[in-house]
Amino acid sequence: MEEKVINAALLGLGTVGTGVYKVLKNQEQEMTAKIGSQVKIRKILVRNLEKAAAKVEDSSVLTNQWEEILNDPSIDIVIELMGGIEPARTYILAALKAGKHVVSANKDLIAVYGKELLDEAEAAGVDFLFEAAVAGGIPIIRPLKQCLAGNHMSEVMGIVNGTTNFILTKMTQEGMEFSDALALATELGYAEADPTADIEGLDAGRKVAILASVAFNSRVVFDEVYIEGITKISAKDIRYAKEMGCDIKLLGVARCMDDGIEAYVCPMLIPSVHPLASVNDSYNAVFVHGDAVEDAMFFGRGAGELPTASAVVGDVFDIVRNIQAGCCARIGCTCYKKLPVKKMEETYNRYFLRLQVEDRCGVLAEMTAVFAKYHVSVAQIIQKETKVEDCAEVVVITAKVKEGDFRTAMEELRNRESVRKISSMLRVYAK
Numbered sequence: 057m058e059e060k061v062i063n064a065a066l067l068g069l070g071t072v073g074t075g076v077y078k079v080l081k082n083q084e085q086e087m088t089a090k091i092g093s094q095v096k097i098r099k100i101l102v103r104n105l106e107k108a109a110a111k112v113e114d115s116s117v118l119t120n121q122w123e124e125i126l127n128d129p130s131i132d133i134v135i136e137l138m139g140g141i142e143p144a145r146t147y148i149l150a151a152l153k154a155g156k157h158v159v160s161a162n163k164d165l166i167a168v169y170g171k172e173l174l175d176e177a178e179a180a181g182v183d184f185l186f187e188a189a190v191a192g193g194i195p196i197i198r199p200l201k202q203c204l205a206g207n208h209m210s211e212v213m214g215i216v217n218g219t220t221n222f223i224l225t226k227m228t229q230e231g232m233e234f235s236d237a238l239a240l241a242t243e244l245g246y247a248e249a250d251p252t253a254d255i256e257g258l259d260a261g262r263k264v265a266i267l268a269s270v271a272f273n274s275r276v277v278f279d280e281v282y283i284e285g286i287t288k289i290s291a292k293d294i295r296y297a298k299e300m301g302c303d304i305k306l307l308g309v310a311r312c313m314d315d316g317i318e319a320y321v322c323p324m325l326i327p328s329v330h331p332l333a334s335v336n337d338s339y340n341a342v343f344v345h346g347d348a349v350e351d352a353m354f355f356g357r358g359a360g361e362l363p364t365a366s367a368v369v370g371d372v373f374d375i376v377r378n379i380q381a382g383c384c385a386r387i388g389c390t391c392y393k394k395l396p397v398k399k400m401e402e403t404y405n406r407y408f409l410r411l412q413v414e415d416r417c418g419v420l421a422e423m424t425a426v427f428a429k430y431h432v433s434v435a436q437i438i439q440k441e442t443k444v445e446d447c448a449e450v451v452v453i454t455a456k457v458k459e460g461d462f463r464t465a466m467e468e469l470r471n472r473e474s475v476r477k478i479s480s481m482l483r484v485y486a487k
Contacts, residue, residue: 059088059093059094060088060092060093060094060380061093061094061095061096062093062094062095062096062132062133062376062379063095063096063098063130063131063132063133064095064096064097064098064131064132064133064134064135064372065097065098065099065100065101065125065128065131065133065134065135066097066099066100066101066135066137067100067101067122067125067134067135067136067137067138067144067147068101068102068136068137068138068139069100069102069108069111069112070137070139071360071361071364072137072161072188072361072364072365072368073100073135073137074111074361075360075361075362075364075365075368076135076137076365076368076369077097077100077111077112078361078362078365079362079365079366079368079369080095080097080369080372081113083369090373091373091376091377091380092376092377092380093376093379093380095133095372095373095376097117098117098128098130098131099117099118099119099124099125099128099131100112100117100118100119101119101120101121101122101125101138102118102119102120103120105118105119105120122143122147125151126147126150126151126154131156132156132157132379133156133157133158133159133372133375133376134147134148134151134156134157134158134159135158135159135160135368135372136148136151136158136159136160136161136162137160137161137162137368138162139161139162139164140162140164140165141164141165141168141169144160144162144165145165145169145173148160148165148173148184149172149173149176152173152176152177152180152182152184153176153180155180155181155182156182157182157183157184157185157375157379157384158173158177158182158183158184158185159184159185159186159188159368159371159372159375160173160184160185160186160188160189161186161188161189161364161367161368162186162189163189163190163259163262163263163266164262166186166189166262166266167261167262167263167265167266167277167278168277168278168279170186170266170269170275170277170389171275171389171391174388174389175389177385177388178385178388178389181384181385182384182385183374183375183378183384183385183388184388185371185374185375186266186371187367187368187370187371188364188365188367188368188371189263189266190216190263190266190267190342191214191216191263191340191342191354191356191358192218192340192356192357192358192359192360192363192364192367193356193357193358193360193362193363193364193366193367194340194341194342194354194355194356194357194358194363194367195354195367195370196267196342196354197266197270198370198374199354200212200267200270200271200344201270201387201390202387204344204346204349204352206348207346207347207348207349208312208346208347208348209271209272209312209344209345209346210311210312210345210346210347211309211310211311211312211343211344211345211487212267212268212271212310212342212343212344212345213307213308213309213310213311213342213343213485214307214308214332214340214341214342214343214353214354215305215306215307215308215332215335215339215340215341215358216259216260216263216264216267216308216340216342216358217254217257217259217260217263217306217340217358218246218337218338218339218340218357218358218359219241219246219247219248219251219254219255219259219338220254220255220257220260220285220286220306221305221306221335221336221337221338221339221340222237222241222246222247222337222338223237223238223241223247223255223286224237224286224289224294224304224305224306224323225336225337226240226241227289227291227294228294228298228303228304229336231291231295232291233290233291234286234287234288234289234290238251238255246338255285255286255287256283256285256287257283257284257285257286257306257321257322258283258285260283260306260308260321261278261281261283261308261321262278262281263308264276264281264308264309264310264319264320264321265277265278265280265281265319267308267310267342268281268310268317268319269391270390271310271312271344272310272312272317272393272395273390273391273392273393274312274317274391274393274394274395275391275394276310276317276319276397280319280397281319281320281321282319282320282321282322282399282400283320283321283322284320284321284322284323285306285323286306286323288480289304289323289480289482290479290480292410292479293408293410293480293482296408296410296438296451297325297408298328299438300325300408300436300438300451300453301327301328301329302325302326302327302328302333302408302484303325303326303328303333304323304324304325304326304482305323305324305326305332305333305335306321306322306323306324307321307322307323307324307326307332307485308320308321309321309324309485312395313398315396315398315402316395316396316397316398317395317396317397317398318397318398318403319397320400320403322482322483323482323483324482324483324484324485325408325453325482325483325484325485326484326485327485330485331343331353332353335355338357338358338359338360339355339356339357339358340355340356340357340358340359341353341354341355341356342354345487400459401458401459401460401463402458402459402460403458403459404456404457404458404459405456405457405459405462405483405484405486406435406453406454406455406456406457406483406484406485406486407452407453407454407457407462407481407482407483407484408451408452408453408480408481408482408483408484409450409451409452409453409454409466409478409480409481410449410450410451410452410478410479410480410481411449411450411452411469411475411476411477411478411479412442412444412447412448412449412450412475412476412477412479413447413448413449413450413474413475413476414446414447414448414473414474414476415446415447415448416446416474419448419474420437420439420450422472422474423450423452423469423475426465426468426469426472427454427465429465429468430457430461430462430464430465430468431457431458431461432454432455432457432461432462432465433454433455433457434452434453434454434455435453435454435455436451436452436453437450437451437452437453438450438451438452439451444476447476449479453484454484456486466478466481
């Protein structure tokens with residue numbers, strides 16, 4: 057019998073595109089047994105034909121003309137790995153309208169235009185899959201949509217950026233300051249030449265928008281996610297957190313509450329006994345809570361050439377199986393609810409506060425009076441000596457309080473003569 061073949065096209069041959077090419081080549085001998093067909097890359101869209109030729113066995117598959125892919129009826133699947141909003145959005149929409157299935161790892165695009173892309177796929181009766189858009193090689197989108205679909209999810213949170221996790225790990229384990237840990241991450245290739253999207257939390261914010269949308273069946277877009285990065289974290293913050301039995305991690309948190317969805321990314325103290333506290337270096341982990349499954353954690357490489365390619369190829373194989381069985385577009389957009397997304401000031405958290413105050417009697421009483429005025433209850437407090445004359449450092453962890461009230465209390469403290477400086481204000485993870 058003649059071997060069945062499904063033709064695909066790659067858009068982009070960068071790190072992940074090259075990984076997908078390698079993984080598909082590595083799967084050739086077992087592919088038919090696994091999915092009932094071979095997947096052949098017939099076209100690869102690149103900018104520089106000469107540079108790309110060194111990465112492939114047959115340079116005739118390379119093109120710099122998108123229309124060659126769009127207008128080729130033999131190409132069933134388009135794998136978009138270009139990144140960015142445009143021209144990726146235009147290409148994907150055109151491919152879907154032409155009846156081609158699409159796999160994408162483009163978190164930037166999906167976090168903003170996910171609904172538009174999924175609606176177009178549904179209208180065309182084709183699949184649009186994006187497992188690799190969140191947490192690289194870690195399966196999380198498909199488990200939420202399929203394996204865990206019998207749950208009402210109340211929380212999905214975790215470490216979803218390897219660069220920042222590597223930096224915070226070095227700061228924790230070796231006492232490095234942020235700038236030194238960032239320089240090391242850049243030297244070792246964990247951080248881009250421009251690390252802004254990682255260290256300012258933007259990359260993680262896009263992933264939280266996607267995770268929240270899938271987990272809670274209600275659309276959350278990137279602009280609705282509150283974001284803080286790790287640039288202000290100091291080795292001293294990490295040391296004091298350790299004294300209080302916590303580690304500091306950049307966490308993406310999404311919760312489905314009675315009054316709406318909370319979605320935010322920020323550095324947070326997390327108890328050292330929590331499973332996420334032991335997720336170090338460039339590893340990622342996603343922690344979910346459902347009413348039936350209770351707690352589950354997904355752990356692994358959150359980025360990289362082959363881990364991300366693993367997720368992309370998994371989506372491709374899923375589409376091939378659907379084509380073979382004549383059941384494409386089984387699971388599209390699952391956002392059938394319209395829940396409000398709460399403003400950050402409406403959320404409740406615990407807080408870690410480090411500040412320098414006058415070293416005299418009565419200052420702590422003044423502070424606690426301000427806290428009481430705005431319903432801020434103190435759970436832990438430590439006073440430290442400083443090298444500055446007549447100045448003491450105070451570290452406070454609060455009980456849960458409404459963020460709006462806490463911010464107001466901070467403004468009043470800043471305006472008091474007894475407070476020299478508010479050095480740090482971090483949230484403390486608590487269910």
